[in-house]
Amino acid sequence: MSVSALDLAQGAGRAPVGGPAGGATPGERGFAGAMKGAAIAVALVLVGVLIFLAVRGGPAFFAGAADLPAHAGNFLSLAAPLAFGSLWVAVIALAVASLPSIGVALAATIYAPSARFGRLLGAVLDLLAAVPSVVFGLWGLMVLAPAMVPLYDWAHQHLGWLPFFAGQPSVTGRTVLTAGLVVAVMILPIMAAMCRESFALTPPALMEAAYALGATRWEMVRTAVLPVARSGIVAGGMLGLGRALGETMAVAMVLSATPGLISVNVISAENPSTIAAFIASTFPESTGSKVSALIALGLVLFAISLVVSILGRRFAKTGVAK
Amino acid sequence: MTLTLTRKAPQSDAVATFASCRPTWRRRTKDRLATTAVVGAAVLTAVPLTLVIWAAIQRGSERLDLTLFTNSMRGVVGQGGGLLHALTGTLLITAATAVISIPLGISAAIYLTEYGGQTRLASITRRAVDIMVSIPSIVAGLAAYALFSLLLGPGTRSGLAGAVALAMIMIPVVVRASEEVLRLVPGDLREAGLALGSPKWRVIWRIVLPTALPGLTAGSVLGVARIIGETAPLLLVAGFTDAMNYNLAEGRMATLPVYIYTQWSAKGLDTAAYDQRAWAGALVLMAVVVVLQVAARALPPQIAKLRRNR
Numbered sequence: 001m002s003v004s005a006l007d008l009a010q011g012a013g014r015a016p017v018g019g020p021a022g023g024a025t026p027g028e029r030g031f032a033g034a035m036k037g038a039a040i041a042v043a044l045v046l047v048g049v050l051i052f053l054a055v056r057g058g059p060a061f062f063a064g065a066a067d068l069p070a071h072a073g074n075f076l077s078l079a080a081p082l083a084f085g086s087l088w089v090a091v092i093a094l095a096v097a098s099l100p101s102i103g104v105a106l107a108a109t110i111y112a113p114s115a116r117f118g119r120l121l122g123a124v125l126d127l128l129a130a131v132p133s134v135v136f137g138l139w140g141l142m143v144l145a146p147a148m149v150p151l152y153d154w155a156h157q158h159l160g161w162l163p164f165f166a167g168q169p170s171v172t173g174r175t176v177l178t179a180g181l182v183v184a185v186m187i188l189p190i191m192a193a194m195c196r197e198s199f200a201l202t203p204p205a206l207m208e209a210a211y212a213l214g215a216t217r218w219e220m221v222r223t224a225v226l227p228v229a230r231s232g233i234v235a236g237g238m239l240g241l242g243r244a245l246g247e248t249m250a251v252a253m254v255l256s257a258t259p260g261l262i263s264v265n266v267i268s269a270e271n272p273s274t275i276a277a278f279i280a281s282t283f284p285e286s287t288g289s290k291v292s293a294l295i296a297l298g299l300v301l302f303a304i305s306l307v308v309s310i311l312g313r314r315f316a317k318t319g320v321a322k
Numbered sequence: 323m324t325l326t327l328t329r330k331a332p333q334s335d336a337v338a339t340f341a342s343c344r345p346t347w348r349r350r351t352k353d354r355l356a357t358t359a360v361v362g363a364a365v366l367t368a369v370p371l372t373l374v375i376w377a378a379i380q381r382g383s384e385r386l387d388l389t390l391f392t393n394s395m396r397g398v399v400g401q402g403g404g405l406l407h408a409l410t411g412t413l414l415i416t417a418a419t420a421v422i423s424i425p426l427g428i429s430a431a432i433y434l435t436e437y438g439g440q441t442r443l444a445s446i447t448r449r450a451v452d453i454m455v456s457i458p459s460i461v462a463g464l465a466a467y468a469l470f471s472l473l474l475g476p477g478t479r480s481g482l483a484g485a486v487a488l489a490m491i492m493i494p495v496v497v498r499a500s501e502e503v504l505r506l507v508p509g510d511l512r513e514a515g516l517a518l519g520s521p522k523w524r525v526i527w528r529i530v531l532p533t534a535l536p537g538l539t540a541g542s543v544l545g546v547a548r549i550i551g552e553t554a555p556l557l558l559v560a561g562f563t564d565a566m567n568y569n570l571a572e573g574r575m576a577t578l579p580v581y582i583y584t585q586w587s588a589k590g591l592d593t594a595a596y597d598q599r600a601w602a603g604a605l606v607l608m609a610v611v612v613v614l615q616v617a618a619r620a621l622p623p624q625i626a627k628l629r630r631n632r
Contacts, residue, residue, distance in 0.1 A: 024521070031523035032437055038429030039443060042493060043450040049457065049490060052468035103363025111360050121364060123619070128371045130611045132551025134579045135604045138586060139374045142381075142597070185370045192367070216345050218356035246458025248554035249583065276460045280554050284561075287477065291467075298464040302457060309456035 053302070057295030067289035069282050078293065079300050081262045085176075085272035086301070089251060090244035092180030092266065097188045098237060104188070105195030110207075110221060122196075129189035137253030140182035145173035145254060152177070152267040163264050170269040174256040177266040182250050187240035194239060194316075198232025199225055231315050238312025242305045245276075252277035275301045375608065382605025385598040390606075395564035395576075400592035405603050407566045408581035411481060415560065415577055416550055418485035418570055419492055424542045426489075427496025434497070435504040436526055447497075454494040462490040463555025470559065481567070481575035484560030488552055492545040499541025500534075507533045540618055547614040551607060553579035578607050 024032070060067065061075050068078050104121065112118035152169040159165045169175075202225045210220040226233075257273035265271075273281075279294050279301075286294060345353070393404030430447060438444030466487035470478045507530050515525035531538070561574035562584050585600035 028521045028523045031526070035429050035433040035437055036443070038426050039433035039438060039447045041426060042430045042454075042497060043443075043447045045490060045493060046450040046454055048469065049454075049462070049465040052465050052472065053461070056468035056471065057464075100363045100366050103360045104367045106360045107364035111357065121367075124368050124371060126619075127612070127615060128367065130547055130551070130615050131371070131374055132553065132579055132607055132611065134551065134553040134582045135374065135378065135608060138582060138600060138604055139377050141586070143373065143377050188367060214345070216349055216353035218353040219349065221356070242456055246460065248458070248460045249557075249579075253583070253586065276458060276554070279460055279464070280557060283558050291471075291476070295464050295468055298461045302461045305456050305458055306453065309453075313452065 053295055053299050057292055057297075057299050060289065060293040060296035063289060063293060068293050069286060069290045075293065075296065077260075079275075079297060081260050081272055082275045082278050082297065083300065083304065084262050085257075086245050086274040086276065086304070088264070088272060089176060089180050089183060089247075089255075089274055090241055092177065093183035093187055093244045094237060094241050096181060096184035097191055097240060101188050101191035101236065101240070102195050102233060105192045105199055106221065106225075108192075108196055109199040110202075110225060111217075125189040125192050128185070129193075131186075133186065133247060133249045134253070136182055136186055137250040140178060140250060140254040141174065144182065145175075145178050148173040148175075148178050148181075155267060164266045167265055167268050169267040170256070172256060172269070174254055174271075175267050175269075176255065176271045179251050179255045179271075180266070182254055183244045183247050186247060186250060187243050190243055191236040191240040194236025195229065195233055198229035198236075201232075202228050235312045235316035238308055238315060242308040242312065245305050245308065246301065248276040248280045252280045257281075378601065378605045378608050381598070381601035382603075385602040386605060390599075390602055394566050396566070398564070399590050401595045403599065405578065405581055405599070405606065407563070408576040408578045408603065409606070410566060410568070411560070411575040412550065412578040414568070414570055415481050415484045415488065415556070415575065416546060418482065419488040419549055420542070420546060422485060422489040423492040423496050423545060427493050427545070428500045428538055428542075430493075430497050431500035431504055432526060432531075434501050436522070436530070451494045451497050454490065455498070457490065459491055459552050460554040460558070463487045463558035465490065466555065467559045479559060479561035479574045480572055481560055481570035484556045484575065484577070485570065487555035487559050488549045491552065491555070492549050495545040495548050496541055499544060500538055503534045503537030503541060504530065506537065543614060543618045547611065547618060550614065551579055551611060553583055556580050557583060578603055578610075582607065 063075060064073075068075065104125070108118045108121040108125075112121070149169075149171065152165075152173065152175065155165045156167075156169045206224045206228065207220055210224045215223065251274050255271055255273065255277060256269065257277065258270045259273045259278055261270060261272045263270070263272060275297050279297055283291070283294055389402065390404040391406060391409070393402070394407035395403045395405075396407075434444050434447060438447070466483050467478075469486065470480070470483045511529050511533060512525055515529045516522065520528070556577045557580050560577060560580065562580050563574040563576050567573050567575045582600050582603040585596045585603065589596040
C-alpha cells in the first residue's frame, strides 16, 4: 500500500485535492495561518531578545571608565573577574552536586526497593527543584552561613596551606563556598532528573546478564548501568552547570562580594562576585550608560550559558544515537 | 580468528571475576559500601529540603497572622505591615504571563506537531525554543528592560514589563510540554476525523485538543510553577513599591519574591520585624509552590515524563 490512510483521508475531505493552501476553506486557512503565526512569533521572541540586548548593551563593550560601574577601567576588566566568579561558583556547585545526584538517581531507580519509594524520592526532588531561589537565598544567608563558620575556622587551621583555605576566614560565613553549596542544592534535582532518566533506560537484559554472571549489585551498576548512562550523566552535569551560571538571587544574597576581585579562596570575607549577582545587586541603582554596561554583561552571560547548553545537548544526542 | 579472541579477552576476564558463586569478602564489602553511599545520597538530598521547609515554617509562622494578608507596606516603618500588595502583584503578573504564554505556546506546538512537520520554519522554531530554555532568567529581565526602555524611554518599570520577561521564560516550557503531549494523541483519531470529511482545523479543534487537554493543562501548570518564584527579572523590570498597584501597564509593582528580597536587603532600624516579614513571605510563597506541584502531580501519569524534563 503506497498511499497512506492519512493521504486518502485528506483527499476525501471537503477541500479539493491540491494541498491545504490551494482550495482550503477560509476556516482552514485562518486556523493554519494563526498556528503558523504563533510559531513565527516564538522564533521572533528569541531574535527580539538578541536585538534588544545588542542595541542597548552593544555600546558598553567599548565604553570608558566613566560609563562603567564598579570603577572598572574598561569593559574587559569589568567582565573578566565577574565571569571568573560565575565559573568558580558554578564549578564548586557542580563538584559538590555531581556525586550525590548520581547517588540519589541510583537510589530512585536501580536501588529503589519499590516503585513507590522511587516515586517518593522523585517527589522530594521535584519539590527541591521548585523551591524559589530567593527562599534558598534567605536560608543560605541566615541559616547555612552562620552554621558554616566553625567549619571554616577548622578548615583554615588544618588546611590553611591550601590556597582555597588561606587567609582569615569570614566571620559571617557568607563566602564562595557557602554560595557554591546553596547553588549545589539547587542544581542537584536537575542533574538527578537527567541521571534518573538515563538509568531507567538501561536495557533490562544487560542488567540480568551481569547478575547471571555472578556480579554483585554494585558490579552490575558499574559494568551495565553507568557505561550506558554516561552521556546522560554528562549532559545532566552540563544542564546543572548552565543553571548554576545563571543563578542570581541565591548568590546575590548569600555572597558578600567584592566586585573586581579574582581569588580562589573559598572561605574569605572578600569574595569575587558573579555576573548574574552583580547585575541584580547593581541594576536597581543604575542609570544611563551604567545600565548599558549591565546589559552587555547579560549578553556575556547569555553567550557562556549558550555554549554550555549546546555542549550538553551534544552529549545528550550521542547518548540517543547509541 | 586470533584477532576475535584477543578482542574478547577482557570480557572473559570479567566473566572470571564474577564466576565464583559466592562473591569474595572484598567484593561484598565494596557492594555494601556502594549501597551505603547510594542510601546516604538519598538521605542527603532530603536534608536541605527538610531544613529549608523547617526554617520557613518556624521563622515564617512568627508573623503569619491575618494582618499579613490584609495590609500593604504603605507607610510602615518597623513592626506591622503585610504583603497584600506583593501577593496581588504576583497574581496579576502571573496571570498576565499566562495569558501571553499559554495560547502562544500551545499554538506554536500545534504548528510544530500538526502542520510544520519537518519544514524549515518548524526546525527554526524548535531550535529557538531550545536556546530560549537556556536563557538565564536575569537575561530575560534585561531583555524586557531593553525592549521597554526602547519603547517608553529609559527607567520604565511596570508589571507588564515583568510579565513580558517571565513570558520569555515560560513560553519555551509550554511549547515543549505541549508538543510532547500532542504527539501522544493517536494518529487514528485524526484519520478517523478526516475520513468523516472534517476539515483539518476542525479535527484539531474538536478531536486533538480535547484529547490532549489534561496534558496541555499540566504543561501550563508546570510553566506557571516555573515562573512563580522568579525574582531576578521582576527585580529589574517590575521594581518594588510599598503600596498597592492594580495597574499592570503603569508604575512599579511589588511581587512576592521581590518582597522577600527587599525585606531582607532594605531593612529599617527594627531588623527583626523585616526578617520576620521576609520569612513569612517565604512561607506563603512555598505554600503556593507546593500547591502547584501537587496540582501538576494530580494530573494523568503520561505527564510524569514532562515534569522531569523541565
